[in-house]
Amino acid sequence: MQSDVIDDEQVSAATDRLDEVVPALAGALLDQRDALLSVLTGVATRKAAEDEFLRSLRAVSGAPWEILRNSPRRLRRLATFLPSNNLLYSYMLFGAIPSLYTDEIRIRPSARVARSAMAVHEILGPAVRACGGRVEMAPVSQRAFLADCASSDAVVFTGQPENAATLAARLPYGALFLAFGSGPNPVVVGPEADLDAACRGVLAARLYNSGQDCLCTDIVFVHRSVAREVVTRLADDLATVRTGDRRSPSTTVAPLVYPDAVDGAAAFLAGHRESVVRGGGVDAVRGTVEPSLLHVPWQAGLHPPEFFSPVVLTMEYEHAGQIRQWLHSPEETARGMYVSVFGEPGLTQTRVSTSVVCQERITFDIEDGNRPFGGYGPRAGSVRRLGSVTGRPLLLSAEAGRRALP
Known part of the structure; x- marks a missing residue:
């Protein structure tokens, strides 16, 4: 023994x-x-x-x-x-x-x-x-x-x-x-957020390797008091994102490696066409998804898929209780991983439901190959x-x- x-x-x-x-x-x-x-x-x-x-x-x-x-x-x-x-x-x-x-x-x-x-x-x-x-x-x-x-x-x-x-x-x-x-890894942009840092974090968390990473965020919660400014900033920033050959050092978004990710992005964008603020173009032949921004009002039942593509989805909220309720839903309890919080005083815990809270940081900032990875959601x-x-x-x-x- x-x-x-x-x-x-x-x-x-x-x-x-x-x-x-x-x-x-x-x-x-x-x-x-x-x-x-x-x-x-x-x-x-x-x-x-x-x-x-x-x-x-x-x-x-x-x-x-x-x-x-x-x-x-x-x-x-x-x-x-x-x-x-x-x-x-x-x-x-x-x-x-x-x-x-x-x-x-x-x-x-x-x-x-x-x-x-x-x-x-x-x-x-x-x-x-x-x-x-x-x-x-x-x-x-x-x-x-x-x-x-x-x-x-x-x-x-x-x-x-x-x-x-x-x-x-x-x-x-x-x-x-x-x-x-994998999980949705939400980003929360609260009423007290440093918007420069928060928007940089959102794009870094969403566009890493053209969005093809399980640490990428699939939904961004934006407080209604800053929603207009955040959406405008993100749309302007996405307009300057460099797309091209993945081997070029200046490229941020390249053709996707997985055809099903292209198809999934196309289906979501088509199903939410009225919410597209910027982008929305998909070329299935070339495998490209245009850096895209969608903005929707609060929908407690919206649980986005893992995009694995450069699709930024923002959802407006009014108070932190809505986000806690969303994270405690059966769907998110099962796939809880990380949640990044910028300037939201109502979310100061180290963990909400099965999601580990990253204060003022995104998932890529805290990931460490020598320490345990992820959250407590069994999926x-x-x-x-x-x-x-x-x-x-x-x-x-x-x-x-x-x-x-x-």
């Missing part, structure tokens, strides 16, 4: 290995920067790719602190479903860093971006192996990958919650299962341990370090 007690010699040995391995991995990232950015800009804008590279470097550099803080138990095998975006960052979080406390890792790339994901692995795989890690990536079908999942100590899934539930039901009872989903992220499913912020090393049921 594995002991939960770690003696001083074990800690010293672990620290020595991290002190040697982590600089080597960070060095490999820096050495291969140009090659990695060339791959990443095939599926992400240059700005987003550069940001992803820096986040990956920071996560690797923070690995010693993360691992020594969480003391994850040694895993025999980890099976990872790689997401279709943030390929390098996800490879580091669910491949390279876990290889420091896992005997073997099997990764299945998303079929949508398998070639790019395999290219990242080909570039960094040798460095991971040189550091003693065993990470294998294969573009197999989900059905074929289930065999790897069934024989793994832990499984990381990034995809639709419905598919996560189906997969979890087929895993051994004792397997650790982490399901990463946004959940962990399954010995038959118990709990929605909470997730970090693999922290879950592997837990010695008891949640």
Whole structure:
């Protein structure tokens, strides 16, 4: 039986290995920067790719602190479903860093971006192996990958919650299962907000990689006292957004990688044509969605989809109680992730329902690869341990370090 007690010699040995391995991995990232950015800009804008590279470097550099803080138990095998975006960052979080406390890792790339994901692995795989890690990536079908999942100590899934539930039901009872989903990540612009900072935050949170990120905001609540000015500012700012080739450093919005995101944006814009303030154009052939702004009055029953496109939706509210009620609705309780609050004195809590509150910051400001990610909504992220499913912020090393049921 594995002991939960770690003696001083074990800690010293672990620290020595991290002190040697982590600089080597960070060095490999820096050495291969140009090659990695060339791959990443095939599926992400240059700005987003550069940001992803820096986040990956920071996560690797923070690995010693993360691992020594969480003391994850040694895993025999980890099976990872790689997401279709943030390929390098996800490879580091669910491949390279876990290889420091896992005997073997099997990764299945998303079929949508398998070639790019395999290219990242080909570039960094040798460095991971040189550091003693065993990470294998294969573009197999989900059905074929289930065999790897069934024989793994832990499984990381990034995809639709419905598919996560189906997969979890087929895993051994004792397997650790982490399901990463998504949420609407609202931004609140209150009556006391610094409008310059708030509007910059809204656009940064919505337009990151042309809107193709689970941290992007899908709805902006604007207090009626500042609604006219905020909507005007956002419309003017969107008019200056640079669109073009994703490899250009000056491009903010590029053709989308996913055809279904284009179709989804087109359907929403067509269904809310009367609310379009700016933009609204969609070219399904080129895969482009014009940076667009919609503004609607308060609608308690409006729960927008994950746009995954440069669509900014603002909704006017009168008092903070409306937002609390919206966040406590069944739909948002299930997918609660983050809520960013600018200048709203009625929302000073650290958490509302299942959403974690970011005061005067957006999601990209607080996201940290060495700390638990997300909120408490089970559709946004959940962990399954010995038959118990709990929605909470997730970090693999922290879950592997837990010695008891949640």
